[in-house]
Amino acid sequence: xxxxxxxxxxxxxxxxxxxxxxxxxxxxxxxxxxxxxxxxxxxxxxxxxxxxxxxxxxxxxxxxxxxxxxxxxxxxxxxxxxxxxxxxxxxxxxxxxxxxxxxxxxxxxxxxxxxxxxxxxxxxxxxxxxxxxxxxxxxxxxxxxxxxxxxxxxxxxxxxxxxxxxxxxxxxxxxxxxxxxxxxxxxxxxxxxxxxxxxxxxxxxxxxxxxxxxxxxxxxxxxxxxxxxxxxxxxxxxxxxxxxxxxxxxxxxxxxxxxxxxxxxxxxxxxxxxxxxxxxxxxxxxxxxxxxxxxxxxxxxxxxxxxxxxxxxxxxxxxxxxxxxxxxxxxxxxxxxxxxxxxxxxxxxxxxxxxxxxxxxxxxxxxxxxxxxxxxxxxxxxxxxxxxxxxxxxxxxxxxxxxxxxxxxxxxxxxxxxxxxxxxxxxxxxxxxxxxxx
Numbered sequence: 001x002x003x004x005x006x007x008x009x010x011x012x013x014x015x016x017x018x019x020x021x022x023x024x025x026x027x028x029x030x031x032x033x034x035x036x037x038x039x040x041x042x043x044x045x046x047x048x049x050x051x052x053x054x055x056x057x058x059x060x061x062x063x064x065x066x067x068x069x070x071x072x073x074x075x076x077x078x079x080x081x082x083x084x085x086x087x088x089x090x091x092x093x094x095x096x097x098x099x100x101x102x103x104x105x106x107x108x109x110x111x112x113x114x115x116x117x118x119x120x121x122x123x124x125x126x127x128x129x130x131x132x133x134x135x136x137x138x139x140x141x142x143x144x145x146x147x148x149x150x151x152x153x154x155x156x157x158x159x160x161x162x163x164x165x166x167x168x169x170x171x172x173x174x175x176x177x178x179x180x181x182x183x184x185x186x187x188x189x190x191x192x193x194x195x196x197x198x199x200x201x202x203x204x205x206x207x208x209x210x211x212x213x214x215x216x217x218x219x220x221x222x223x224x225x226x227x228x229x230x231x232x233x234x235x236x237x238x239x240x241x242x243x244x245x246x247x248x249x250x251x252x253x254x255x256x257x258x259x260x261x262x263x264x265x266x267x268x269x270x271x272x273x274x275x276x277x278x279x280x281x282x283x284x285x286x287x288x289x290x291x292x293x294x295x296x297x298x299x300x301x302x303x304x305x306x307x308x309x310x311x312x313x314x315x316x317x318x319x320x321x322x323x324x325x326x327x328x329x330x331x332x333x334x335x336x337x338x339x340x341x342x343x344x345x346x347x348x349x350x351x352x353x354x355x356x357x358x359x360x361x362x363x364x365x366x367x368x369x370x371x372x373x374x375x376x377x378x379x380x381x382x383x384x385x386x387x388x389x390x391x392x393x394x395x396x397x398x399x400x401x402x403x404x405x406x407x408x409x410x411x412x413x414x415x416x417x418x419x420x421x422x423x424x425x426x427x428x429x430x431x432x433x434x435x436x437x438x
Contacts, residue, residue, distance in 0.1 A: 012046040013038055013081040014070060018062055019052045029306055033273065034085045034107065040244040041114050046077040060099065061092045067099050074102060083110060087276075090139040108135060108276040114245050115279060123188045123286070124248045130181040131282035133174050140170055189285045196292060199252070203406050205263045205381060208293035210318065212310035213244045213270030215299040216333040219364040220373075221253065221267045227370055228257040238267055245270060250289050257374045261381060261407030266293065271317045273309075284321075291323035295380055297373075298330050302361065303337035327383075329358055329376055336363035385424040390436040393418045399433070 015034055019027045027050075035045050049070055051062045060067050061084060070082065081103050082096065088106040096104045105113070112132050119125045199206065209217040218240040225236055238251045248269055256262040268290050269283060280287065290296060298314055300307050311330075318324050335352035342349040353372035354361040360376045362369030387410065392400055396418075403409050403423050410422040425433065 010042060010044045011080050012044045012078055013083045014047040014049060014073065014077070014079050015045055015083050015085065016062060016066075016070065017048070017050045017085040018056060019050065020055055029309065030085060030273070034083065034110075036244055037107070037110050037114065038083055041110070041117060043081065043083070046079050047073055049073075056086065056092070059092065060095050061086065061088055067096065071100050074100065081105065083107075093139065107274070108278065111245075111272070111276055111279065115248060118245050118248050120239075121249045123185070126181055126184055126188070127282040127286065128248075130178060130185065131276070131278040133178050133181070134278040134282070135276075137171065137174055137178075140167055140174070185282075185285070192285060199264055200292075202264075203402050204254070205261070205294045205406075206266065206292065207263050207295045207297060207377065208266040208268055208290045209297050209299055210268055210290050210323075211270065211299035211314055211331075212301065213272050214242065214246065215270070215301040215310070216364045217267055217270065217299045218247050220297070220299060220331070220333065220370070221251065221265060223364055223367075223370050224255050224265060224374075225253055227367065228255045228374070229253060244272070248283075248286075250286050257378075260374055260378045262405070263377070263381075266290075271314050273313050275317070287317075288321050288323075290318065291321055291326070293323070293326055295377065296323065296326050296328045297377075298328050300330060300332050301334050302332035303334040303341070307332075327358075327380060329360065329373075329380055331373065332359065332361045333364050335361045335369075336366065382424065385426055386430065387422060388425050388430065389438045390421045390423065390433060391415075391418045391438050392421055392436055396436070399436075 015031065015038065017027065017031045017034065022030075031048065031050070035048075038045055049062075049066065051066045053063060057063045073079065079102070082100060082105070084096075084104065084106045086106060087108050088096070088104070093104055093106065112128070112135055115124075115128045116132065119128045209221060211217055218238045222237050222240055229236065236251075236253055238249075239247050247267065250269070251267045253265050253267075254262060255265050266289055269287055296318070298311070300311060304310065315324070318326075335350055339349045339352065350361065352361045352363060353366070353369040355372050355376050358376075358380070360369075360373050362373055364370070385408075400409075400412065400419055400421065403421065408424045410424065412422075413420040420438070430437070
């Protein structure tokens with residue numbers, strides 16, 4: 001855990017990176033991202049130290065020479081914390097802390113700390129706690145300066161008698177707490193499944209915002225709520241801020257654009273390169289919300305020079321959670337920032353909003369951009385649909401109500417033996433209402 005430094009100045013850290021053979025551009029990108037992660041938790045980068053080795057040093061990760069170099073800089077740069085850009089084994093973390101006499105945290109621990117700060121809902125807090133305990137468990141032996149203290153012999157967590165070591169007692173306490181968290185999270189998952197079932201029965205298409213962290217997903221959601229949200233959604237705005245992992249919670253809102261079909265829009269947790277396995281496992285039920293969508297909006301920070309890499313990470317993550325085959329619209333957000341940069345450099349600026357078959361270039365805070373996004377979504381919905389005629393008996397008014405609520409009725413004519421309806425139906429709908437087709 002990162003200790004709170006009782007000083008008025010911010011916590012200062014040295015960032016440590018190890019290149020084990022990847023290209024210099026990929027390595028630079030990973031170090032830039034590490035700097036952004038540190039910034040997201042209000043830590044100031046005082047110094048960056050890098051090392052190149054064929055593989056991580058088994059004892060200290062970066063080798064004894066670099067450890068000495070870092071040790072010499074700690075007082076010089078008034079450093080409180082060492083942040084390593086890779087994943088440390090428990091032994092490597094112990095050896096580094098012993099040699100440097102300061103706190104050492106790796107990339108996984110850093111992201112866990114960010115998630116811990118951002119968690120607001122009960123579900124997110126439980127998920128983060130579970131991931132933290134999972135991370136801590138194999139590292140217990142190296143988190144104490146003295147492991148030979150004896151624990152008491154009473155209580156249900158202690159069944160080895162008064163000679164049990166404190167380490168073993170701590171381990172069993174953690175395992176007990178993790179079991180409690182699993183039960184609580186399973187209960188929340190069942191509630192989520194029930195809510196999802198209700199949404200699916202509504203017949204409204206479900207759209208999920210996915211993409212790299214800080215690409216603008218929450219800003220798009222809030223913009224669409226402002227313009228097209230149903231009555232009573234004024235207080236349904238989600239938190240948005242220009243930082244990594246600003247929001248961790250999955251939010252679902254109904255969007256009803258005028259003259260377009262309504263849909264349910266889900267905001268999901270952002271992705272990042274090498275998202276820690278413990279977090280993926282703990283947040284799996286949240287991350288997997290995307291795989292139940294009918295359509296994905298992959299939001300891309302078009303102003304980021306690394307946006308292609310971000311798209312690769314997103315695609316890989318979607319494949320891993322079983323959402324790789326869902327239709328996608330690529331939303332190139334922050335086109336306004338790129339346009340300003342192009343004008344300043346004297347190059348031909350990009351125009352936005354601009355749309356294609358499966359992509360749209362927008363600025364999330366621009367109304368015309370959001371209107372263009374709705375148009376592309378509507379066209380995507382229409383793919384795979386067929387206009388059919390149905391004769392619905394008057395006793396089947398509920399079916400007509402459902403079709404109207406989904407915005408897929410083109411016309412309706414009241415006749416002697418029922419309502420003649422022209423509607424856009426998917427293959428699944430056609431099978432469902434086959435007996436009413438004319």
